[in-house]
Amino acid sequence: MTSDRRGLQPRKQPRQVRAELTRQRILDAAARVFAEHGYAAGTTNRIAERARVSIGSLYQYYPNKDAILVELLTRHLDAGMAALSRHQDEPSPKSIEGVMRRQVRSAIENHRDDPQLLRVMFEQGPRAPELLARVAQHELRHIAHTRRLLRGHPEVRVADLDVAARLVVSTVEMVVHRMMAGPGRIDIAHLEDELVTMLTRYLTGGPVAPAGT
Template identity: 55%
Template structure:
């Protein structure tokens, strides 16, 4: 495990602005290459070429493409965590539907990349301890905040707010990611947003028919 961690760790931590510019150029180029060619054909040679640097220069920063992908994944998670933190530090709209719409838009805003790129992040990114810790931190913060919102909002009628918070957080992340990364005809964003808000709102208001007793 320790060897794997070293294999995925960036080799050079930029200390000068010039080095940081090069690092960001590599990451942008890698995102483009993974989108265009996928993971398997997204080689370090192609990434270096897209970044306009030599392969030797790329290896001064990253030992392999998995290390680059791990950092791209960390950036994606960072953006989602920052967006969530901004929501938690501000005031929410009054109506439940407006609150849910805000949450949907925040998650949609973190899935604006091309579907091909989102699939590479989800399916091929190394599950490093750093990445998994970020995922857990992000989920825990979202669920805790959602539970607080659900417990205090006057329009919420669902009895088990702890379970509801887990369901809403999971629905937001998984459904939005699946729709944003799917192949085939694009889903109308406004219609998708409206239907997702309506689905969650009906559940939280207790408007859906409860399941009958199990045999």
């Protein structure tokens, strides 16, 4: 989906607590409406009704639902970048299995709140240049961080660390998103264990002991 980039910018940046609370109500309501009704049926009228604000008040903050969805996507990406920053400041797990588990678990937590909303955001969201740049920036940071974790680790057996880091980041993001946003229920703990096992075997070239052993 493409849109006029001017129509994807919020109209009003809240400066008072009351205005910020109204903006948050609109975003939270939009998240529920998009998850329940999908993007096409997730109209601004429905969002305003769920947020208990007038349609005029909604338009004071956002010119259309595309701009609201961009804001939700930005919030999701910012949460992922904040989690990555926290991990960079913490001691790294000693085992490569522990390193992979922390990455997989972080991705699961960032996708856990509402998988249906995530599917709407990523499959139907506007492709704003600023948003695409933010996605690329987050991915590059994540790849660089993963490369640092793999470099020099005694368990890692792959020859090309650049490719390995890209594969790990892409695999975690894609698999977690598709599995959690797909149809049907999924055992989150089982997903984590299986994905960690797959990545650890790739990086070490050998079998991995089951979790808890």
